[in-house]
Amino acid sequence: QICLSLVKLLFYLAHSPLGSIVLLDFQPRQFVMVDGNLKVTDMDDASTEELSCKEDNDCTLDFPTKSFPLKCSVVGKCEGINEKKNLFNAYRYFFTYLLPHSAPMALRPFLSDILNATGDLRYGINETLKAFEKVLHLYKSGLYLQKRPLLLKDYISLKGFRVVEGEDYKCWPSYSHLGCLLSVHSAEEAAAICNSQSQCQSFIITQRRTWTGRPLALFQSSLTDLIPDANAVVYIKRLASSGEGL
Secondary structure: OHHHHHHHHHHHHHOOOOOOOEEOOOOHHHEEEEOOEEEEOOOOOEEOOOOEOOOHHHOEEEOOOOEEEOOEOOOOEEOOHHHHHHHHHHHHHHHHHHOOOOOOHHHHHHHHHHHHHHHOOOOOHHHHHHHHHHHHHHHHHOHHHOOOOOOHHHEEEEEEEEEOOOOOOOOOOOOOOOOEEEEOOOHHHHHHHHHHOOOOOEEEEEEEEOOOOOEEEEEEOOOOOEEEEEEEEEEEEHHHHHHHOO
16 A cells, blocks of 8 residues: 555655656655655655756766666656655655565565566566556456465354454454454355364454455454444364364
8 A cells, every 4th residue: 555655655756747856865764654655745856857967978877785877868857766765765665675575475476576677677667557456456356366266165154153353363464463364355264264274163254344445354363252233254274163162
């Protein structure tokens, strides 16, 4: 969410009515999340000036660990230097820390491609935004789950009950510090996650949603503390249910 919001912001800056805008003091502390969108808190160090040049050798974009040769345009400006400077700063301050983690395994190669392409500046901001929107579509639609074995058949659904939320086993990246609360596309994906965790004996799909509209599933190691709830369903591993005498 943070990276996608940042890319949308950089897309606007690259195509603003004032021209391509560069953030000269590009640091995480210069941004804040407002209603799920990343905002720049200080525009004092923003500039529309692009580096003047006479030849391509005048257009090297330097960073502490990398340098990129750019082209000198016919009007004597380094082509795309503001856009590329913003994008590489996004890569080194945000993408490298946030993209490799917490995505479903099937989506990680797509995010790795974005990471590598922006780290080498092979992607401009337009291509980067398109790549992020593709991953978001796959994530929201559940298309990344195709060709998986159906595992929900290994679970008994107990309608009219829910599990009391309390401290239980931890997992990563959980939405709760008390237990294992993860985003899922469906009960089928939740069953696959529960199967992959040795502690998991049951799960419920909660009414809570993430920013993409995906529900949160609570995974638990115990079948105790079930309480009536007409709108809820508890999914219990068949082996676990036989062991508990259900």
